[in-house]
Amino acid sequence: MPEETGIRVLPVPGLPEFSPGEDLGAALVSAAPWLADGDVVVVTSKVVSKVEGRLVRVDPGDDREAVRQRAIDDETVRTVARRGPLKIVQTPQGWVVAAAGIDASNVASDTLVLLPEDGDASARRLRARLRELAGVDVAVVVSDTFGRTWREGLTDVAVGCAGIPALTDHRGAVDGHGNRLETTRVALVDELAAAADLVKGKLADIPVAVVRGLPVQRPGDDADEGTRPLVRLPADDLFPYGSRDLVGSRAPAADLVPRPGGPAAVAAALRVASTALPEFPVVLSHGSEDDDVVDVHLPDAVTTTSAINAGALVGAALVQLHAEGWATRWEPVATAGGTSLVGRLWIGGAAS
CATH class of the missing domain: 3.30.980 (Threonyl-tRNA Synthetase; Chain A, domain 2)
Structure with a gap:
């Protein structure tokens, strides 16, 4: 048998239900004492939002859907498309996502979970905390579940990252047939988020996974752009309006x-x-x-x-x-x- 190589995706079971103000880094170190330099820790945004208090409470007697719609409006900078109550919007973070990424699953019936206010900052803080507590140099990806334009089904993507480039840029490289690549940039952190979800799952109550063995050049702290390179700028957007505008x-x-x-x-x-x-x-x-x-x-x-x-x-x-x-x-x-x-x-x- 050949020597085992490649990338491994490892679940982190045994984590508690998190509440605002709790120490996510300490809980991770306790549940995964085997963390090592070079690992990529992928944590679902819901956990990050819970510990950061990015929650909306639904008071008794309130219409939960009405509260949810108000929360969506508060987290919207631009409505991209709408059909009845369904809204696809752009959030202050730049993400174009249904319902502003507000989640009502895997949470108490009187609570809604918003996206982290700044997923990159959340990733940086968690990375620093893991270095402080465990002495390990890891990258961190904060993931969330998005739909895709013109495709059915959901997948996890990155809404925050630290210690890893968001994009792998192949522009200027030459392929095996001698063709120079002109536009190829791979959304590396999105691929990691999706891979991690294979072991986290939506119903398994495992909000964190670790990707091990990824050979990638890590950016220095001063050059770490987080997920900003993933946001398509208006000048490059061929679909800036909902279809009804066109x-x-x-x-x-x-x-x-x-x-x-x-x-x-x-x-x-x-x-x-x-x-x-x-x-x-x-x-x-x-x-x-x-x-x-x-x-x-x-x-x-x-x-x-x-x-x-x-x-x-x-x-x-x-x-x-x-x-x-x-x-x-x-x-x-x-x-x-x-x-x-x-x-x-x-x-x-x-x-x-």
Whole structure:
């Protein structure tokens, strides 16, 4: 048999349920006295947030979902996309993530967990604490579970790191066929976060794993950028707006950005939609000064005939709304089978 080589991913069981102010580093040293120089400690952001007190309490009698939506708004610097109550937003840390990364799983029913305020700073503090207590030089990755654009399923990614480069830059290198790499930068800490989750899991109550044997050049403290290189800058972002900002409309796109609208637009939409679409339930998904949308549903299974009829009726609604001065857009989003959302009527404020 060949000598064992490669990378190992080791779970750290036996950790307690953490509360604000507890010493995460001391608990890790106690549970993993075998930590060694060069290890990468991957810790879930939920544990970091708990010890740092990044929690929102739901008082008795409060609507938990309402509290959650307020917390999402507080942690949002830009709404990227929204469908009903689901929001994909950009957080103050720069991450684009559903519900601002606010978690309600693996936590008491009266508590919501926010992302760490500064995951890189959290990673640096934990790294320093482990060096102080155990005398080991390790890297630290703070991980969280994200969805991926245009792909189903979740995976863990890094929202903080210290002592390890976030990206492995292969630009300028030449591959085995003589091709010079122009754009290849590998999100190393995201790969480590995902690998660690294979032994942590979502239901195993193991919030920390250690990756051992990774050959990587460690940055000096002064050159340690944390996860900042992972944040795509606006100039490089081909998708800075939600899709509704880019889909063609009966009014110029400028009339729909920044989407003035307001209660008057919602009232007009409901009035016209309920008149023009008498055969279909009309559901107001949301109305505010930022977004106004009416969802139209089919009561029965979607068929070609019913979809065409709905389309014709919605067209009549759009014509009337536009005649009254509203910037409008219809987005068909029908799905086959069962009670289904037929489409979304956007009201973008008064047209010029």
